[in-house]
Amino acid sequence: MSTLKIGKYLLIPFAIFISAIPVIDPFNVFTSLRNSAFDTFQIISPRQSQTKDNILILDIDEKSLSEIGQWPWSRSVLSELVDQTNLSAALAFDIVFAEADRTGSKELMNLYKK
Numbered sequence: 001m002s003t004l005k006i007g008k009y010l011l012i013p014f015a016i017f018i019s020a021i022p023v024i025d026p027f028n029v030f031t032s033l034r035n036s037a038f039d040t041f042q043i044i045s046p047r048q049s050q051t052k053d054n055i056l057i058l059d060i061d062e063k064s065l066s067e068i069g070q071w072p073w074s075r076s077v078l079s080e081l082v083d084q085t086n087l088s089a090a091l092a093f094d095i096v097f098a099e100a101d102r103t104g105s106k107e108l109m110n111l112y113k114k
Helices: 003-024 029-044 062-068 075-084 105-113
Strands: none
C-alpha cells in the first residue's frame, strides 16, 4: 500500500480526534500545551507590535483638583476634557459613574452625537 493511501486513511481519524478535543479534554491539557508552544515561539521570534506610540493618559492630580474643584467633577467638565483630546481612536474612563449627573449630562450626550 502506498504512503498516499495510508495518509488518506489516517486523515479521517486524525480529523475526528482534532474535532473531539474540546469534548475529551476537560482539563485543557491541549490548550495549555498550545499556549506553551505559542509562548516559546514568541520568545524565539516575537511578532512586531501593532500598537501606536501616540497613547495619551490623563491623570487627575492635585493641581487639577485645586483649579477645577473636588472630585467628582460634573459631566460638563469631563465633556470639555474629552473634546480637548480630539477623540482620535479610542477613549476609556477608569472611573465609576455611579449616579446620574444633575448638572451637565446633556453636554456629554451632545459630544457622543458628533
